[in-house]
Structures are given as C-alpha cells and as structure tokens.
Amino acid sequence: MNRSGPLRIAVIGAGRMGADHVRRIDRVVSGARVTAVVDIDAGRARTVAAGVDGCTAHTDPAAAMAAADVDAVLVASPGPAHEAAVLAAFEHDLPVLCEKPLTPDAASALRVMEAEQALGHRRVQVGFMRRYDAEYVQLKALLGTGRLGRPLMLHNRHRNVAGPSFFTSSMLISDSVAHEVDATRWLLGHEITAVTVLRPTPSEGAPVGLADPQFVVLETDGGALSDVEIFVNCGFGYQVQAEVVCERGTARIGDGHALVTNVAGHWGGTIAQDWTDRFAQAYDDEVRTWVDTTRRGEVTGPGAWDGYAAAAVCEAGVRALEEGGRVEVDLVEKPALYR
Ligand SMILES: NC(=O)c1ccc[n+]([C@@H]2O[C@H](COP(=O)([O-])OP(=O)(O)OC[C@H]3O[C@@H](n4cnc5c(N)ncnc54)[C@H](O)[C@@H]3O)[C@@H](O)[C@H]2O)c1
Numbered sequence: 001m002n003r004s005g006p007l008r009i010a011v012i013g014a015g016r017m018g019a020d021h022v023r024r025i026d027r028v029v030s031g032a033r034v035t036a037v038v039d040i041d042a043g044r045a046r047t048v049a050a051g052v053d054g055c056t057a058h059t060d061p062a063a064a065m066a067a068a069d070v071d072a073v074l075v076a077s078p079g080p081a082h083e084a085a086v087l088a089a090f091e092h093d094l095p096v097l098c099e100k101p102l103t104p105d106a107a108s109a110l111r112v113m114e115a116e117q118a119l120g121h122r123r124v125q126v127g128f129m130r131r132y133d134a135e136y137v138q139l140k141a142l143l144g145t146g147r148l149g150r151p152l153m154l155h156n157r158h159r160n161v162a163g164p165s166f167f168t169s170s171m172l173i174s175d176s177v178a179h180e181v182d183a184t185r186w187l188l189g190h191e192i193t194a195v196t197v198l199r200p201t202p203s204e205g206a207p208v209g210l211a212d213p214q215f216v217v218l219e220t221d222g223g224a225l226s227d228v229e230i231f232v233n234c235g236f237g238y239q240v241q242a243e244v245v246c247e248r249g250t251a252r253i254g255d256g257h258a259l260v261t262n263v264a265g266h267w268g269g270t271i272a273q274d275w276t277d278r279f280a281q282a283y284d285d286e287v288r289t290w291v292d293t294t295r296r297g298e299v300t301g302p303g304a305w306d307g308y309a310a311a312a313v314c315e316a317g318v319r320a321l322e323e324g325g326r327v328e329v330d331l332v333e334k335p336a337l338y339r
C-alpha cells in the first residue's frame with residue numbers, strides 16, 4: 001500500500017451508489033482518491049470516471065484491480081456480483097468496502113468468509129451504513145450505559161417511496177430488511193435465531209403480485225424480539241425509525257424532527273425522499289472511517305461475519321415468507337478471526 005500518499009481506490013459499479021461514492025471520495029473525504037471506475041456498462045464507467053482527475057474507466061473488475069495504482073476497492077455493483085468482485089480483491093490482498101448485501105445468500109457469504117480466513121486477516125467491510133448514522137450511534141451508546149435496563153423489544157419501520165421495478169417479494173427481506181437484521185444484531189449485541197414473516201393484504205399502491213408491506217419478527221439469542229414493518233411502496237417518503245423498549249424505559253430514533261415549522265395553519269417538518277438524503281451523514285462517515293482505518297491497515301467496521309449472519313437471517317426470512325411459519329436460523333460456529 002502507498003501509505004504516504006492518498007489511498008487509491010477502484011470503484012466497481014458506477015450506478016446510483018457507485019457514482020455517489022465516487023463523488024464522496026473525490027469531494028467529501030480526504031486521504032483518498034478514485035483511480036479507477038469499473039462498470040460492465042462501458043459508457044457509464046466512462047461518464048463517472050470523466051468527472052475525476054486522473055481516473056481511468058474499465059469494464060473488467062479483475063483487470064482494474066491488477067493495476068499498480070490501486071490500494072483498495074469499493075464494490076457497488078448489484079448483490080449477485082459481489083462475491084466475484086470481493087474474491088478478485090482478495091487475490092491481490094486488497095482491502096474492500098462492499099455495499100450491502102455482502103452476498104445474496106449464506107452459501108456465497110460463507111465462501112467469502114473462508115477466502116478471507118485463508119488470507120489470515122480481515123480485509124472486507126460491509127456497507128451497513130446505519131452503524132455510522134448519528135441517531136443509531138446515540139441509541140447504541142445509550143443502550144451501552146445500561147440506564148434503560150435490558151432491551152426487551154425493538155420496533156423498526158422501514159418505508160421507501162417506491163421500490164424499483166425489478167423488486168420481488170423476497171427482496172423486501174433480502175435487500176431492505178437486511179438493514180434491520182444488521183441493526184438488530186449490532187444494537188442488541190445478539191444473534192438472530194428465528195424469523196417469522198406475516199403479510200397483510202398488499203397495498204393498492206404496490207405492483208400487482210408484490211407482497212408489500214410485510215411484517216417481520218426476529219427472535220434473538222438474548223431473548224429479545226425485533227419487529228420490522230417493511231413497506232417499499234408507501235408513496236410518501238423514506239422513513240427509517242426504531243424504538244427500543246427496555247425494562248426501565250424506551251428510546252426512539254428516526255422521527256425526523258430536525259426542523260419543525262409553524263406556518264399558514266400548519267405545524268410540521270419534511271420527510272426525506274430517499275436514502276441518499278436520510279443517510280447522507282452516515283455514508284460520509286462510513287467511507288471516511290473506512291479510508292482512515294484502511295490507511296492504518298485496520299478493519300473496524302461490520303465485516304464478513306456480519307455479512308454472513310445477515311445473509312443467513314435473510315435466507316431464513318425468505319423461506320418464512322414463501323413457506324409460512326417460523327424458520328430457525330442456522331449459523332456456522334463463529335470463526336476465530338471474527339471473535
Ligand atoms: N447502503 C445503502 O443504503 C444502499 C442503497 C442503495 C443501494 N445499495 C446497494 O448498492 C449496490 C448497488 O446498488 P445501486 O442502487 O447503485 O444499483 P444500480 O443498478 O444503480 O448500479 C449498479 C451498477 O453496477 C453495474 N454492474 C452490474 N454488474 C456489474 C459487474 N459484474 N461489474 C461491474 N459493474 C456491474 C451496473 O451496470 C450498474 O451501473 C447494491 O448492492 C445495493 O444493494 C445500498
């Protein structure tokens with residue numbers, strides 16, 4: 001690694017998230033620069049690379065990673081392409097920030113975890129950015145004080161204005177509830193042991209055939225329950241809320257009370273319309289921290305074990321959605337590298 005100069009990053013996938021991360025590394029975060037942009041769509045790679053001085057455009061991730069001017073990799077291609085990109089980065093022993101999900105299923109996440117163990121050190125961080133959101137950080141710190149007592153229940157709401165056209169009923173769990181799966185594990189410090197999924201009559205605002213909304217119940221090995229309302233076509237805004245109920249009190253985040261106005265007979269605030277708005281600070285701090293820790297040769301954020309655990313819980317959730325009933329989560333024993 002080029003420790004004296006900025007961290008030189010190849011960004012794989014130049015779509016919505018990839019292009020936003022390129023902007024962030026180029027203009028918001030110091031200590032790093034984007035030297036290569038890769039997309040299977042050559043035009044998109046060229047367009048995004050053209051906005052950054054000295055950045056090259058590629059269509060083949062492996063070729064870009066083999067270049068001498070790459071110290072680290074940020075993966076922002078779709079989930080099914082993550083395993084190949086992360087394994088290619090491991091071949092060059094490069095640190096990786098991989099957007100969520102680490103991979104779409106537990107078997108492929110296990111393969112990534114095994115490849116990282118073969119390297120003998122942690123190399124991958126998963127893009128569970130809520131761990132960097134100021135409100136989630138505050139909630140985690142409060143729980144850590146023990147002032148509220150033992151957490152009993154966590155109530156989560158996750159609403160998107162409109163899901164993408166390719167969204168399936170199972171993606172509400174594997175693509176969206178994946179965030180609450182990680183937030184539950186991280187906030188409570190528990191593993192999730194079983195999943196139940198209930199579904200009301202779908203909203204008329206959802207595409208025909210899509211089970212939207214869904215109500216997901218996660219059971220944990222610490223005896224807590226975490227429920228998630230996931231509603232990806234709510235129409236009115238992007239809302240992510242969480243309330244933890246403990247033995248001696250409750251705490252709640254995500255009400256969006258930052259600015260409240262009284263005007264013309266109305267009281268209220270505004271609702272974010274998407275994640276780039278609601279979680280802007282979290283993405284900035286996530287990438288800033290990843291750059292800083294990577295330059296020190298460390299991985300401190302959510303890693304391969306977290307990506308694997310989330311994939312295994314989501315897989316159980318998809319089975320619960322499709323087959324009904326309560327599905328237990330079967331995790332492998334936690335490898336020493338992640339203890
Ligand atoms: N953390 C978050 O809140 C958050 C928000 C949105 C998306 N995401 C995640 O980010 C990732 C990207 O999502 P997006 O919304 O930017 O998708 P997108 O469809 O806008 O962009 C994906 C890009 O990857 C390219 N691509 C596809 N296969 C590729 C491959 N094998 N190699 C290189 N490029 C390839 C596509 O051409 C496209 O340009 C997904 O994993 C998604 O789950 C995370």
Ligand SMILES: O[C@H]1[C@H](O)[C@@H](O)[C@H](O)[C@@H](O)[C@H]1O
Pocket residue numbers: 160175176179232275
């Ligand atoms: O990929 C996106 C992203 O992860 C968002 O943070 C989430 O709110 C959406 O539901 C999901 O589709």
